Amino acid sequence: MNIAMFLQMAAEVCADRSALTYEGRHYTYLELFDSAKKAAELFSNSDCQFISVLDVSSPAVPVALMGAAMAGIPYVPLNYRLSPGQLNELLVRIEPAYLVVDDGKIDDFKGAGAIVRGREDFLSSLESSASIEFTWAEDPSAVAIQLFTSGTTGAPKAAILRHEHLVSYILGTVEFMGAAEEHATLVAVPPYHIAGISAVMSSIYACRRIVQLPNFDPAVWLNLCANEKISNAFVVPTMLTRIIEEMEQSGFDTDSLNALEAIAYGGGKMPVPVIERALDLMPHINFTNAYGLTETSSTITLLDPDDHRHALENDDPAIRSRLGSVGKALPAVEIEIRDDDGNVLGPLEAGEIYVRGPQVSGEYLEKNALIEDGWFPTRDAGHLDNDNYLYLSGRADDVIVRGGENISPAEIEDVLHNHAAIGDVAAVGIPSEEWGEAVALAVVLKNNAVMTEDEIKSSLRAELRSSRVPEVIVFRSELPYTDTGKLLRRVVKTWFE
Amino acid sequence: MELKPGLRLKSTVCDAEIMVIKATDGNELSCGGEPLSAEAQEKTTPKEDHMNGCVIGKRYVNEAQTVELLCVKSGDGSLYYNGDELMTKDTKKLPSSD
Numbered sequence: 215m216n217i218a219m220f221l222q223m224a225a226e227v228c229a230d231r232s233a234l235t236y237e238g239r240h241y242t243y244l245e246l247f248d249s250a251k252k253a254a255e256l257f258s259n260s261d262c263q264f265i266s267v268l269d270v271s272s273p274a275v276p277v278a279l280m281g282a283a284m285a286g287i288p289y290v291p292l293n294y295r296l297s298p299g300q301l302n303e304l305l306v307r308i309e310p311a312y313l314v315v316d317d318g319k320i321d322d323f324k325g326a327g328a329i330v331r332g333r334e335d336f337l338s339s340l341e342s343s344a345s346i347e348f349t350w351a352e353d354p355s356a357v358a359i360q361l362f363t364s365g366t367t368g369a370p371k372a373a374i375l376r377h378e379h380l381v382s383y384i385l386g387t388v389e390f391m392g393a394a395e396e397h398a399t400l401v402a403v404p405p406y407h408i409a410g411i412s413a414v415m416s417s418i419y420a421c422r423r424i425v426q427l428p429n430f431d432p433a434v435w436l437n438l439c440a441n442e443k444i445s446n447a448f449v450v451p452t453m454l455t456r457i458i459e460e461m462e463q464s465g466f467d468t469d470s471l472n473a474l475e476a477i478a479y480g481g482g483k484m485p486v487p488v489i490e491r492a493l494d495l496m497p498h499i500n501f502t503n504a505y506g507l508t509e510t511s512s513t514i515t516l517l518d519p520d521d522h523r524h525a526l527e528n529d530d531p532a533i534r535s536r537l538g539s540v541g542k543a544l545p546a547v548e549i550e551i552r553d554d555d556g557n558v559l560g561p562l563e564a565g566e567i568y569v570r571g572p573q574v575s576g577e578y579l580e581k582n583a584l585i586e587d588g589w590f591p592t593r594d595a596g597h598l599d600n601d602n603y604l605y606l607s608g609r610a611d612d613v614i615v616r617g618g619e620n621i622s623p624a625e626i627e628d629v630l631h632n633h634a635a636i637g638d639v640a641a642v643g644i645p646s647e648e649w650g651e652a653v654a655l656a657v658v659l660k661n662n663a664v665m666t667e668d669e670i671k672s673s674l675r676a677e678l679r680s681s682r683v684p685e686v687i688v689f690r691s692e693l694p695y696t697d698t699g700k701l702l703r704r705v706v707k708t709w710f711e
Numbered sequence: 712m713e714l715k716p717g718l719r720l721k722s723t724v725c726d727a728e729i730m731v732i733k734a735t736d737g738n739e740l741s742c743g744g745e746p747l748s749a750e751a752q753e754k755t756t757p758k759e760d761h762m763n764g765c766v767i768g769k770r771y772v773n774e775a776q777t778v779e780l781l782c783v784k785s786g787d788g789s790l791y792y793n794g795d796e797l798m799t800k801d802t803k804k805l806p807s808s809d
Binding site for chain 2: 215219222223226227352353354377378381385387388389390391392399409412413416417420422446448476478480500502504506512513516518519544545
């Protein structure tokens with residue numbers, strides 16, 4: 215068992231089909247397989263313990279990912295947006311590494327790896343050399359990927375994904391050669407994010423052409439969709455917000471998105487008004503909400519296109535609210551909600567989300583976080599409804615405990631997201647002598663909108679208990695997000711120190 | 712041969728290759744009437760009535776679903792487990808999530 219099998223199978227059946235498009239360059243499946251095998255030989259002969267790519271989405275990503283899998287060496291994608299200091303801290307944790315970097319940055323990283331190669335030199339040397347045969351080991355428990363988490367709460371942890379986890383995920387969710395020749399997926403998520411990695415594997419197994427967008431920009435995204443006849447795309451919520459704004463501001467002709475069949479989204483909480491606007495603007499598109507974590511090899515629950523349509527057309531509040539749900543567990547995945555003492559809770563009771571299944575690794579280099587019977591505590595908080603739809607309320611660590619009462623930031627944020635004057639909002643807990651923690655609110659008003667502190671407080675008071683009304687409010691021009699759309703609450707908290 | 716999940720095997724009568732997804736130990740697996748092998752081997756003569764073929768990307772299961780295989784390379788031989796011909800498994804189609 216080895217993720218390289220996906221590429222081998224695609225090259226067997228779809229040898230001449232277009233596999234990858236990157237800034238006008240094309241690879242067929244056979245060419246991609248060929249380059250990956252030669253990369254595997256290079257890696258095997260290098261004596262390196264890790265294969266790392268420090269690059270935007272480029273052909274180096276699938277080539278190095280699959281080459282590393284064949285060579286039996288962990289693949290470690292790094293976030294090119296980190297500061298040199300942060301990167302150096304990660305680089306010393308993966309010595310000796312074979313490092314493939316964006317050509318523009320090669321001088322910055324000379325000496326950072328045992329071997330440092332520029333992307334273009336790496337790829338062209340593989341393309342120009344003669345084809346080889348390369349046989350690989352089939353060890354299900356070998357480490358395929360080591361992924362540093364974004365570290366929103368502390369130092370990045372090294373999550374471990376083994377071949378068995380990733381193969382279980384892909385075989386459980388993707389039909390081999392399920393895509394038609396004209397289908398293409400637009401990958402705009404960065405390659406160091408689990409969604410960027412699973413997009414590569416899923417597309418290869420489905421034999422769906424990958425179009426890579428190195429740096430997300432809503433106008434470029436829309437033009438690429440039209441020009442490359444994109445059929446599928448994955449976006450994080452902040453990307454969808456910006457795409458919709460761009461469409462509305464530029465009067466974008468939605469007819470040019472005729473080829474676009476499906477958009478999947480995930481990676482953070484999608485505000486309901488945003489997905490409602492998206493469904494309204496692009497009624498012919500199938501929207502899927504995917505919730506997952508790095509430690510679960512990506513997606514574990516899906517809100518499928520039919521769920522979206524039912525919710526939008528239904529007046530029953532329980533069904534209508536499903537636009538704010540992340541859907542139901544995949545067939546091979548089990549989900550439980552538990553309280554702080556580990557007791558399993560029933561429907562509509564809020565607690566921590568636990569997950570179990572063959573794709574769940576729940577393992578870090580530092581420690582295995584799986585508990586009894588293979589359950590993984592996600593540290594995400596939420597509840598299931600009576601039909602097993604999962605709702606997220608945030609990170610378990612983000613819950614505000616005010617005078618012994620647990621307050622989910624999402625309760626407050628969801629109310630304000632529906633307000634016409636408010637562009638973005640974050641509720642956090644700050645230390646309080648009286649209550650232990652108090653609610654503090656950071657608000658971004660829409661352009662030219664006016665709303666006072668008192669108006670915000672009274673609109674909350676109208677819908678929620680008084681304990682949810684913030685003690686402090688600050689107004690900002692924007693909120694801090696990671697580039698994969700995760701709100702940096704620890705940064706927001708510092709605004710109230 | 713112990714059939715462990717993840718094990719890849721080759722047919723000895725045709726081009727077929729499979730990967731074990733699920734299996735119980737100590738049972739006999741064959742393609743075209745001949746046992747499969749982990750290593751590439753010289754082809755032997757198949758049993759004529761075991762040549763209905765297997766198709767890349769399809770999952771094969773027995774009736775009790777105690778064994779499940781993924782065909783990773785198509786071939787002319789058909790897959791048998793403990794004397795029973797394996798059939799293709801219907802998998803639920805999911806929307807693309809990445």
